[in-house]
Amino acid sequence: MLSEASLLIAACICTANATQYLQSRSFRIGVDTDTGALLSIVHPKDNASMSWISGPDNTPWQPLGSRWGLGCVDLGPLHRSFWQRPEIRVTDTTMSAAYTLDGLQIDVTRTVKNEDDVMEECFAFTNTGNESLTLDAEGAESFAIYTPFNDHYTSTTDVLENRAHAHVWANGGASSWVKLTRMGLRGPHLGLVLTEGGLQGYSIEGRSRVTLSNTRGVFLLHPNMPTLESGExxxxxxxxxxHEDWDEFFEVAMQRSSQFLHVEADRWTSVAGEAVNLTVSGQRADEVVSDGLDFVADGTASFSTSLQTDEPGEQEITLTIGEGKNQTNSTIVLNVVPDIDKLIANRAKFIAQNQQLGTDFSDQSKAGAYAVYDNQMEDIVTFETSSDRNTGRERVGMGVLIARWLQENPDNPQIETSLRxxxxxxxxxxxxxxxxVRSWPIGAARADTSLRLYNWPWVMQLHLQMAKLGDLPTTSHGNSTATPTQRLLTTVERFYSEPSAIDYYPINLPILESITYLRQTGNEEAATRLLHLFTTHGQRIAEIGAHYPSAEVNYEQSIIAPATIILLELYLSTNETSWLDAAHGHFARLEAFSGRQPDFHLHDIAIRHWDGYWFGKDRLWGDTFPHYWSTLTGIAMGYYALAIGEEGYAARAEGIFRGNLVLFDQSGRGYSSFVYPVTVDGRPGHYADPYANDQDWALAHLLAMRAWL
Incomplete structure (x- = not known):
């Protein structure tokens, strides 16, 4: 005879594919009674009824087997197992799902609690075999829980109300967490904090030429679990x-988890010889120990320490609480770089010596160009046929960097010859x-003359920097002799003659710097002419407001950043407060792309997740932390600091520029991006892609902002 519990379980099983709900005053959670996966997490009072996770209603392209709370584990050679078919029990406020694998039992429990306004989710793993079991024996990627956060770029209208930025800190061991922020900023927002166990990273699945750049993919969190003995x-x-904001997120996380540690640093990337000051807060922060560090109390639950950083390289610091089986280890990650000026000098020399094709190169469409370099092959890449690897477009950043560097280091004839x-x-x-401005060079085999307005401001930037190097006239196309200043003016005016330019959100439009330069050199008429064109563009951006047009990606940091920067540069050029007023909303939406994880790869580095495919050698999708366009947020923060007089933003801008220095080594080599996840679609990640492609914009931006900060 069946027990009451068995009858309830049977009742649930027979209603396969039905959705039941856990409900409280703060949560409405859809449960798939067939698999035990979560289909939605909604705040009951949200007028938009946004689900903070991916499910069939908001992410129809998501595979059924990668829904929230399902997972996989390698139990031996050719023995990858997925937990998907449970015995399940659901009430109004609780659910349990029991999954039986060969030698492993997974029991999942979920409870919504009115008294605490939280949802608790636990995964218990029991070794039911006779031998010990190491679930991550083949690496972190061999043991994973699917957590598909709703981080996708559909359309501006949709994302601002119905999608979230996922700021994931899964490399923190016992102190791991995720902060979700609605892209349109309307709270409350969803947070997740680990309360038991540990994590050792995250992976991404579901990225391809089908999903392209507009979805961040499906997240998998990797538990960090010791070997399970039989029966354990x-x-x-x-x-x-x-929560409503970052401060409340950290405050509630500290309240809810005794193993959570909130770590702040005055710098996440330091120059060798600098001290780094750390502050650690948490319920048990008074128990924290770490090799070689002495923590001093500076508040009720706050302790500080300082460490000297001498040797360049990544530094992983483990913070330990407790002993024996009660011990928890949390991790933070710092970076130490050599002298920044020397690093940039080495990069400029490397480009001139190793990344320039000779003027006698057989393909004259490339002769004299700076080009992509393969750090594995140790040679220039001349065989690529992709536009994101050609000798135009973003590669102009190499010339801009060298021109800026020569302004500070003029006595370098060989490098100047290379630049000219x-x-x-x-x-x-x-x-x-x-x-x-062409997207492909004249004479290229592809002969693509399509209009790509992104390219134009980069050529403007080069003309401006060449003007600052002496404004020497050069001849082009046999008979067109002009100074760089004249070419700057021609390029700007030709840009705005394109009907679509006024609605475009270009990267690196040199408003403040070009207006300042023209005024300083007494060319007021030209300054006025350009300011009129830039003003018309700015007025259009202010008018559009939050209704951003889609570009190469539907909604991204490098759409919001240009809107912010253009308006701030117009304010700094004119002192008209209407520009600053128009910039505030854009700045807030831009800032939402940046997280505050205790890792130099991530801290304040904007979410980007497609550049490794388009610009890297390995063509790997997935989160790039950092990628050089994250420095656009640094530029915006720097200008915002100047505009409102807030030095904190200037410090954060400097941190972003420094964070991107991991894309360069001491010999002057560059790396297009750092692919951060443990794996992406099963391919190993967490490495710097070996192509030196466009990353030099990061250094060019660092030098540019020195003049203002």
Whole structure:
């Protein structure tokens, strides 16, 4: 005869594919009674009824087997097992799902608690075999829980109300967490904090030429679990809660988890010889120990320490609480770089010596160009046919960097000769005599003359920097002799003659710097002319407001950043407060892309997750922390600091620029991006892609902002 519990279980099993709900005053959670996966997490009072996780209603492309709370584990060679078919029990406020694998039992419990306004989720793993079991024996990626956060770029209208930025800190061991922020900023937002067990990273699945750049993919969290002896059970638990901002997120996380540690640093990337000051807060912060560090109380639950950083390289610091089986280890990650000026000098020399094709190169469409370099092959890449690897477009950043560097280091004839050869290449092969900027060089086999307005401000930047190097006239196309200043003016005016330019959100439009330069050199008429064009563009951006147009990605940091920067540069150029007023909302939406994880790869580095595919050698999708365009947020923060007089933003801007220095080594090599996840679609990650492609914009931006900060 069946027990009451068995009858309840049977009742649930027979209603396969039905959805039941856990409900409290703070949560409404959809449960798939067939698999035990969560289908939705909604705040009951949210007028938009946004689900903070991916499910069938908001992410129809998501595979059924990668829904929330399902998972996989390698139990031996050719023995990857997925937990998907449970015995399940659901009430109004609780659910349990029991999954039986070969030698492993997984028991999942979820409870919504009215008294605490939280949802608790626990995964208990029991070794039911006779031998010990190491669930991550083949690496972190061999043991994973699916947690598909709703981080996708559909359309501006949709994302601002119905999608979230997922700031994931899964490399923190016992002190791991996730902060979700609605892209439109309307709270409350969802947070997750680990309360038992540990994590050792995250992976991404579901990225391909089908999903392209507009979804961040499906997240998998990797538990960090010791070997399970026969009959032993260990758990990974977290709680979810609502919050309004970062301060409240950290405050509630500290209240909900005794193993959570909130770590702040005055710098996450230091120059060798600098001290780094750390502050650690948490319920048990008074128990924290770490090799070689002495913690001093500076508040009720706050302790500080200082460490000297001498040797360049990544430094992982473990913070330990307790002993024996009660011990928890939490991790933070710092970076130490050599002298920044020397690093930039080495990079400029490396480009001139190793990344420039000779003027006698057989393919004259590339002769004299700065080009992509393969750090594994140790040679220039001349065989690529992709536009994101050609000798135009973003590669102009190499010339801009060297031109900026020569302004501070003028006595370098060999590098200046290299630059002037490159400038001749740009004016003859990438730009027409009338100022039109090409996406492919003249004479290239592909001969693609399509309009890509992104390219134009980069050529403007190069003309401006060459003007600052002496404004020497050069000849292009046989008979067009002009100074860089004249070419700057021609390029700007030709840009705005394109009907679509006024609605475009270009990266690196040199408003403040060009207006300042023209005024300083007494060319008021030209300054006025350009300011009129820039003003018209700015007025259009202010008018559009939050209704951002889609570009190469539907909604991204490098759409919001140009809107912010253009308006701030107009304010700093004119002192008209209407520009600053228009910039505030854009700045807030831009800032939402940046997280505050205790890792230099992530801290304040904007979410980007497609650049490794388009610009890297390995063509790997997935989160790039950092990628050089994250420095656009640094530029915006720097200008915002100048505009409102808030030095904290200037310090954060400096931190972003420094965070991107991991893309360069001491010999001057560059790396296009750092692919951060443990794996992406099963391919190993957490490495710097070996192509030196476009990353030099990061250094160019660092030098540019020195003049203002």
């Amino acid at each position: 059970t260990r758990r990974v638990c977290w709680e979810m809660f609502w 050869t490159y400038y001749d290449y740009v004016t003859n092969k990438l730009q027409e005599a009338d100022g039109y």
